[in-house]
Amino acid sequence: MARNREGLVLLLDVGPSMHHILPDVEKLCSMLVQKKLIYSKSDEVGVILFGTEETENELTKEVGGYEHVVVIQNIKVVDRDAVQTVKKLARGTVSGDFLDAIVVGMDMLIKKYGATNKGKKRMCLITDGLSPIKDPYEGSKEDQVHTIAGQFTKHGLKLECIVFRGNLPPDADEKIMAENDRILNLFPRETRAKIIHVESPTSLLGAIRTRNITPVTIFRGDLEITSELKIKVWVYKKTSEEKFPTLKKYSDKAPQFDKFAKHEVKVDYEYKSYDGSSKVVPPDQRIKGYQYGPHVVPISSDEWDAVKFKPEKGVKLLGFTDASNIMRYHYMKDVNIFIAEPGNMGATVAISALARAMKEMDKVAILRCAWRQGQRNVVIGVLTPNVSDSDIIPDSFYFNVLPFNEDIREFQFPSFGNLPTSLQPNEDQQKAADNFVMMLDLGPSDDHQEILSPDFTPNPVLERFYNCLDLKAQNPDAKVPPLDKTLKKITEPDPELFVRNKSVINAFRRHFEVKPNPKLKKSSRRFVREKPSGSDDEKEYNGISASTAADATDSKTAVKVEKIGNLTPVQDFEAMMSCRDSPEWVNKAIKDMSNKIYDLVEDSLNGDNYPKAMEMLMALRKGCIREQEPKQFNDFMRLLCGFCQKNDLQSFCDMLASEGLTLISKTEAADSDVSDEEARCFLVKKEPKTE
């Protein structure tokens, strides 16, 4: 572990012009240290502030100069104190000199590690680059940079500079800024250094990779253009999602004062047969079964090994094709990068030639890859050129996995051109939309950087988690803090951008209207009128429906139909029947509907309610067949007809007979206990009686 430990020195500008951004610098640095605490515990960190009133560093004691540079923490193994140190940075009073700070930091790193730890010594400078740097005692600034860079290279140091240039103060001196940028940009030309300019606090939080991951190749070998031309390449992951950490399950069973308790929970899986015996089947008596229709085909892993698909390791070119033949949305996974084998001139030039030709001709390459020997599958993917515009970075390729035929579902969707005119924007609406899309701009422009560029956007969930972790370490009862306001800019639109484009947004709002679909809204339009109960039968129905309603309302949203109203009973019924969240809805719908029909028939004056009742009864019948609830319908039919005959409402039964509305038969619903014959005769039989 110690072999991989990193020595990092943070050089933080705390001069007056930095004050407004220091809270975010504190967040960035504490995140950096916190993650080291979890993922690289043996890393060592030192912290230097510059632009301070005071001066406190070894160089000033040894050789003088280097004023306003304070070492607030010497290089030491990370601990929680370091987190607290960077969480509360002193505000400086003078403008700082970043070159002085770099020299102090370099001195610390060299003194601490000497020639050891090569490539693992890093310096991180955060400044706004607004303050002038002093002229050196002898020679030019260029000479000074040259000397420093020489030391960097000699000792294997790396430099990362983050230059924050958002919301420039009115007195910012363009000349000084340009001069500082020029000086800083000398570094990458001479040694391993990187200069990053950021403009927003959000991208400041994303400007440093907070977790060091040593890159590992997933493939080293030949990119086979043909059997005659093989280019030596190394393949790495270019993107790989940093997952939310997997927390361990906590056990509180250990005695309270057991200092050595691990509190871990072991999860045990036992395989038992379904026959109820408690015997555990050991691993060598288990075999994997593969579902094939209703059959389960047992196949042991040895059997599989004998027959499975076994591709040879290798990366082969299938051919080149027009970039337009590959859809961007087909990219399946995280992305790989192909680089030439380091130090291999031929391969570097070959890749450079291919990448540049591909870019020129707008072509891509299709590859078939088996990364490792013994892999059970191959991937097909697309190589796209990544042409470098820097002299010191070689050209390379990005590689994206493409889907196979089996992975694509070609659903058909209606053409927008064929939509009815009411769903097509008119000229004014289209213009409003064009303006909206144009003005709500996050892209780069002459005077600002791209906003929310993935390369500089921190993960708000992880930031929040680590922040919360530190709070809870101090106070176990700490609540989850609200999302930091800098992070909110990732999850919510930037209020500034929206205010600036208020008129465009308002115009867009004016041209378009959304409203809830009235078909669904009917339910809420409906007014509640509880009919006083008439007969005993009704009481029973009401009782049941009331209780089912109570059961069901818990999980309801306001839009849902909760009862059948008088205005649109059929629609309400259908809506209720189609509620899929609980089977109770179907019961309730049938009960309520039956109730309503009963009321209607009972209240009918000279049959004025009959047509409506018929309509509802038909809907009820259909619903009961669809949901396979024949018994409820048949019982109700019998009850209703019995009631009609007793109460001199035979005319309703006649109407049913003439419409052919009868019991649900076995043919229509398997659960029915009524035969086709019986169903047909149900009403016919009664006719002669009344005639």
Place this chain on the structure above:
Amino acid sequence: MDMELDPDEVFRDDEDDAEAEYFRERASTKELAVYLIDASPKMFLTHSPSEKHMKDESHFHITMSCILSSLKTQIISRSYDEVAICFFNTREKKNLQDLNGVFVFNVGDRESLDRPTAKFIKELSQLEEKFAKEIGSQYGIVAGSRENSLYNALWVAQALLRKGSARTADKRILLFTNEDDPFGNIKGATKTDMTRTTQQRAKDAQDLGISIELFPLSEPHKEFDLSRFYADMIGIDDDGIAEFMSAIGAKFEDMEYELKRRMIKKRIVKTLTFTIANGLAIEVNTYALVRPTVPGSTVWLDSVTNQPLKIERSFICADTGALMEEPTKRFQTYQNMNVKFSVEELSEIKRVSTAQLRLLGFKPLNCLKDYHNLRPSTFIFPTDEEVLGSTLIFVALHRSMLRLNRFAVAFYGNPSHPQLVAIVAQDEVKVAGGQVEPPGMHIIYLPYADDIRPIEEFQMSPENPVPRASDEQIDKAAALMKRIDLKGFSITQLSNPALQRHYAVLQALALEEDELPETKDKTLPDEEGMSRPTVVNAIDQFKHSVYGDQYEARSSAGDDNMSEASKKRKASAGNAVKECENYNWAEMAESGKLTTLTVVELKYYLTAHNLPVSGKKEDLISRIKMHLRK
């Protein structure tokens, strides 16, 4: 039957479970489908589709091969769905209602509408040859008879679909025919009457929640005329006919492909509220158009009885060994402290957005880099079902984004995995054969800064500038690319060879066939094409321009390296054999003394016997024991 799954898959991790939602579309309902296939003599007419297809193909044959390929996929990926195969216009009849001209195909003790079995598929694949003999083709609707085979077929299909509640099942009738005027032979009132009753029959079925999908098969020179009968039957208005027919594609060559595509049921994954600005929000449905297909599900069986096993999970406190309930707290070690979180707190941390999908702004398309990708995209299409105006706004934005070459940046507030996303408008792409790319938008999941690795910088060398290709070398590369050009490449041309192999083996084993089928790997490069003189020449020129005369020497130097590495390996193996002889392995295993050896010592045995040396010490010991027993 609810099969237990492998714990590796189910309980892998809370995180992964939440993620499974993206990758595996869990069907909430099963599907019941009746394939209703016209078997009239007209379906058996052969058409020579074009010069290059010398084989004559009938509509019947095309239909059957489509259904077969769809069943083969279904048996693995959606094996709980049920199907029935029903022919109409047949000579023989076989159906519960005993109606004329309708034949329900089935095998063994399978129910008519049931999950497909290996045997069912196999016999169906052989049915075509013996169709004439066993089932027979015969027009069912002829003048002078009141018989109506189409009506009968619908009636039988509906009766088959009586099974199961509409609440939990998706019921479909898929009707394949090339007769656009089924009552063409009938005249006068009889025709009107039959048309009416058939349409009523269809409507009744639809009212019961059964969807009827028509697969019209056009003849080479005569397009299927929907307006003659079927438009009314399946309920398409005049505007819809053109849309419907254009979606089908009239070309005979594409018919098989188009049919297969249309047989797939469109599944909505989720409905999302897309917040645009200042409280304006529309509704969109999400679809998973690309997802990796994995070999079907597996279960653990008892190797003796072949009966499925259930998996019981128990939680054991590592400190006390006590059995416990599933713990509700999690912890993270942080500077020698255990920091505890409740499950609720963890989900609270992930709740960083109140909206489901919230627009943040727009960017030019060139801001979306090739490395801005993490996982398969999601397709969105507007719906007015709940919010009127959604489609209109979506279409307007879609057009603007296409015209201005911009994509939207939004935050997707998925509770388990919130993420920054790009939303890219996709214009509809149509060819003569039908829709190739549907209109809509694709959600592309963006990485964060910490997900992107600065690999290029590791290769940075400020001391010696990196070599670049010269113009001449680039020209040679371009010439080479022109020679190896895949014209009209489409990823749909390539099947996953591992998956094909898996399915083929499974099918053979399920049918208890002795011979395992050969599967062809179509993902291999075209060796023949690559060895054409023009290609070889272009390769040579490029090679010479880049490597000069160094290429051969270089690669052989590489071989030397290889052999050196293998020499080393060989040497260590030789050493292991020597060392291995110093121990009495059998005795040590017998007396349980293997545990006293170090891992290095154990590896002597494994290396000497050419066994894998991976795993923990216990694994090594059990591997040695296993080997000794043999």
